[in-house]
Amino acid sequence: MWNKRTGRELLMATSEIKVIAAIVENKPGVLHSIANMFRRRGFNIESITVGHTEKKGLARMTITLNGDEKTIEQVVKQMNKLIDVIKVNYLEKENIVARELALVKIKVADPKTRSDAINCVEVFRGRVVDVSPESLTIEITGTSDKIDAFLNLMRTYGILELARTGLTALARGVKSIRIME
């Protein structure tokens, strides 16, 4: 699993990753039609997060994908064509706050390793959310780069299980994606 994506590769990939935010109708089939469009046109989704917004009936999606400017332009345009997609924005990486959450379960055989690991967690401002005699489950939030770095460290202990949410993001400052009624 991991040799497919070494930490280095991941970093390189991250440097090309683009972030798109979309406000969509919160109704059945919307995620399908968006995913379907991506598949059909050969765009590769790196990660996708979906959740409710402050307005009822609207959901916000954050999609990260690999691609050059031209591809991203097509993605935004093709998404805009979907009727249930209300607004799509390309978020420039310099002007956003972006976070990802990861839950990671690691193997800790003895108390020494356990306290070592907990030290690392503190340095990265993570939280231990579950403890068992042989494992620790850690919650960590941050940019994808930070999470990658943390996971590289955790790999030395042995990762039993990992769940990442994918990136979610908002533009900095007062500028917002708003839907006028």
Added chain:
Amino acid sequence: MTEMSGAKAIIKSLEKQKVEVIFGILGGAVLPIYDHFCNSEIRHILCRHEQGAIHAAEGYARASGKPGVCMATSGPGATNLVTGIANAYMDSAPVVALTGQVPTTSKNTTYMIGRDSFQEADIVGITSPITKYNHQIQTVAEIPEIIKNAFYIATTGRPGPVLIDVPKNLQSEVAEMVFSNKIRIRGYKPKTKPHPMQIERAVKLLMSAEKPVILSGGGVITSNATHELTKTAEILMAPVATSFMGKGSITENHPLSVGSIGMHGNPVANKLLCEADVVLAVGTRFSDRATGTVNTFCAAAKIIHIDIDAAEIGKNIEVNVPIVADARKTLKEINNKIIKKLKNKDAPWAIHVKELKQTLNLPPDNNEKEIKPKAILYELRKLLPNDAIVATEVGQNQMWSALYFNSLKPRTFISSGGLGTMGFGFPASIGAKVACPNKVVVDIAGDGSFRMTEQELATSVTEQIPVIVVVLNNSVLGMVAQWQRLFFRGRYSAIKLGSSPDFVKLAEAYGAQGLRARSLPEFKKAVKEALNSDITTVIDVPISSEENVDPMVPPGCGINEQVGNY
């Protein structure tokens, strides 16, 4: 507010949209809707296959500019529409398809959708990538709103097919219905006005052009911009090449019309595009069959691209001036700005265009012994009225029609351009005839294509929709035979259709008229007979199976690398 069933609300919504005709086939899951056709003014035309129904709806839409409507039952009824939906999507035709669906709930089971019930198919999932919009009705009360939106979405912006799936129990369920005319779709606001700055840039570029060429696409026909486009051409003295879908967007006997571009395009059009210094592309999407290899396409030209669909700009070809707007509005503004600077008719470019047309547009070889497609199509043009509508099938018949049959008015050439659906032309011609009962409608067919939807002969006879079918019968799948001849060392594989059926007898079996023409004089006589007849006529024209469509741009080449005799 009135209380009524979902089925009644559907019929009422269709009536409110001024729908006059629906093409369809009923089945179990649409019975409640069909029950209401008995009390409605809407004409239902029973087709013999759902594919025929949706192609007919598209033919109706493209001939009239009004949305075409078709209806099918759940499961196989719905999946039989798929080819037609994909066709309408590729050619941007406003088609509304209504399908029945198994009930969401019933007395015996809590939920039927998703249980692989009898005649269940996930048609919304299946058609998601080939519809402009699709939706499965969730509550009975939303029906009026959804149907109204469906028509609005199908017909505005870049038109396209919309599918609405209606579970059977919601057709019978009764609710308070609100019918309003207000459109409010948060995610859909098509932009039609051009940006003034881009207009300025386009005008500047056009005025500076020494060798301007206009590339006119299907969007010009959709936005009824023929008049404006012709005017632009005349002001600039710019030749007008069309995309295949743009055929008829300028009358093809206009001195500035140079025919269609592309793989089997008119050599004059292909050549001029390669020589142009400025190309004004209007309502066209630069399909691969039109451009050949993109690196050499219009290599010397700056391109102005007008399209109502923003996603078309920069998709296949890099352009210099993008204009996202309605073609007609944009051309009007451009015309207003450049009108004062009329170009000289004796300018070198205008003379060059005229000369090229004279040298490359050769008249047909009038060999009356062997009947050639070129001669047939020239002859057909002479025999038909100017406003006659011609539909074609797909393959050699289609390319010969594009090359040799001049379209003189918009919406009179109806063919499957994007998807290339064999079997499209005949049902489409039926739809066109329903839309324009006073016009002559002809389907130019190949024997391979016609076999794919020939069962609609029954529809045309029983519903009294007379059309003329000209079968260019070469007893093979001609276009693939040509490719095998040219690119597979002449090794023929699976192309022989043989002489079955006898098209004359086939037509007669359906109650239509069947005629055979073995020479040009016989063909003339047959067409005249068909024109004077009030029933559908099939004219079988046996031609050589060795005939090629010439000239041709070999796959992987630029449109300036056309080969073949012409």
